[in-house]
Amino acid sequence: MPKVLISDKMDPQAAQIFRDRGVEVDEITGLKPDELKKIIGEYDGLAIRSSTKVTKEIIDAATNLKVIGRAGIGVDNVDIPYASAKGVVVMNTPFGNSITTAEHAIALMFALARQLPEADASTQAGKWEKNRFMGVEVTNKTLGLIGAGNIGSIVASRALGLRMKVAAFDPFLTPERAIEIGVEKVTLDELLARADFITLHTPLTDQTRNILSRENLAKTKKGVRIINCARGGLIDEAALKDGLESGHIGGAALDVFAVEPATESPLFGAPNFISTPHLGASTNEAQVNVALQVADQLSDYLLTGGVTNALNVPSLSAEEAPKVRPYLALAEKLGSLVGQLAHDNLTNIAIEVEGAAAELNIKPITGAVLAGLMRRYTDTVNMVNAPYLAKERGIDVREVRHEREGDYHTLLRVTVATTRGARSVAGTLLGNANPRLVEIFGIKIEADLDGNMLYINNNDAPGFIGAVGGILGAANINIGTFHLGRREAGGEAVLLLSVDEEVPQEQMQQIEKLHNVRLVRALKF
Secondary structure (H helix, E strand, O other), X not given: OOEEXXXXXXXXXXXXXXXXXXXXXXXXXXXXXXXXXXXXXXXXXXXXXOOOOEOHHHHHHOOOOOEEEXXXXXXXXXXXXXXXXXXXXXXXXXXXXXXXXXXXXXXXXXXXXXXXXXXXXXXXXXXXXXXXXXXXXXXXXXXXXXXXXXXXXXXXXXXXXXXXXXXXXXXXXXXXXXXXXXXEEOOXXXXXXXXXXXXXXXXXXXXXXXXXXXXXXXXXXXXXXXXXXXXXXXXXXXXXXXXXXXXXXXXXXXXXXXXXXXXXXXXXXXOOEEXXXXXXXXXXXXXXXXXXXXXXXXXXHHHHOOEOXXXXXXXXXOOOHHHHHHHHHHHHHHHHHHHHHOOOOOOEEEEEEEEHHXXXXXXXXXXXXXXXXXXXXXXXXXOOOHHHHHHHOOOEEEEEEEOOOOOOOEEEEEEEEXXXXXXXEEEEEEOOOEEEEEEEOOEEEEEOOOOEEXXXXXXXXXXXXXXXXXXXXXXXXXXXXXXEEEOOXXXXXXXXXXXXXXXXXXXXXXXXXXXXXXXXXXXXX
């Protein structure tokens, strides 16, 4: 039974989901790093929020860890590259608090438009400064959306309901999607020049860091009001303060800061500035939603192999997993076969799918091929860290999807470049479930890849099979299966046989000395 640790406080329904689905769970919160290191090795899964810091040291101590689940969007507290290198899947729950965060952005927009916090403080101080607080309507104003993903599109729908015009800057926003969500796709400079309100909904990356820099803030429309409920670091906070004090920026509302907790900030006390302590996801509904989602996602992965909202491996739903899983076994075996036979310094690999396989998500299949291939270098590889290990070794990976009809209802081909030219192996599924080799280096041959095997490349000649059988029989080595293939009579041939035990080096050398032998390799699957 898989075992999960919940190390941050979550809704108790999350633990119950684990138990109901047959996953053992411990709820131990408030652990210090050293305390977590002592116990993390017991667990297959780790469910966290923002308090637990999953560092390199924690991951090294997590010898059985397979998956980390973050109840929420941000994963700044997880060393994702190192988790990937160790083969640990990292998931988040990006949709559980989307509505809550979008609503908070709209609330802050209204608070800026009508100066609500200042008006409240003034009124409760016994003043009645009705003429001091002159707000603006949002109707017919232009909302500039930086980031039009899940949360951004929800903000857009709410703004359109308020009869606002919405212009969006997002490099990944297609013209078709822009039409679908009712926004105008614009450049960043166009947005800055036109927007009456700007709201940010983008992750913090090298491309988005300080996207509202001093230079870009200077390009904004005079009197613009800026809202950030996404990530600290998207705005140059010192430049924002200068803009507020000069009056060029009409107001700003930040729920996130470059340094958090933001107990100090140059923005505190600036005119027309509103701040909240990272409340974007803080509603009862959102906290329940993300807790339930992370429990379901971790359970899916540990019990069925379903991958949802993963940040370092292609997502594969619990419904997709049963369809793809047989291909993963086939892919890993083919990757292992070509890795064991092609002993050159491989520089590139192509993974091709056709037939039924072409209709599937190819990314997990690629990961499985690379996992099989990379076992020639390390025994700690899996489909999560294999792409990273391949990249480290400078292996170029190419994926090809064929729509053509072939000899098989489904086919997976793996090709590598060697000094002897391209070398490829291909396989299919029997009954959509059982992996089977159908071609090796251009020679048709059908075989199961399992256990200890012997690969012999030879010239087709009478008596050869008997000679091989005689050597193995004399050594009391039992042959399980015998598979033959050849290009033409008397030409290049392949013999692939399974044996009940590993063939000793003495017998390998005897086979190598046989007349017509080109190559002999011991294989293990």
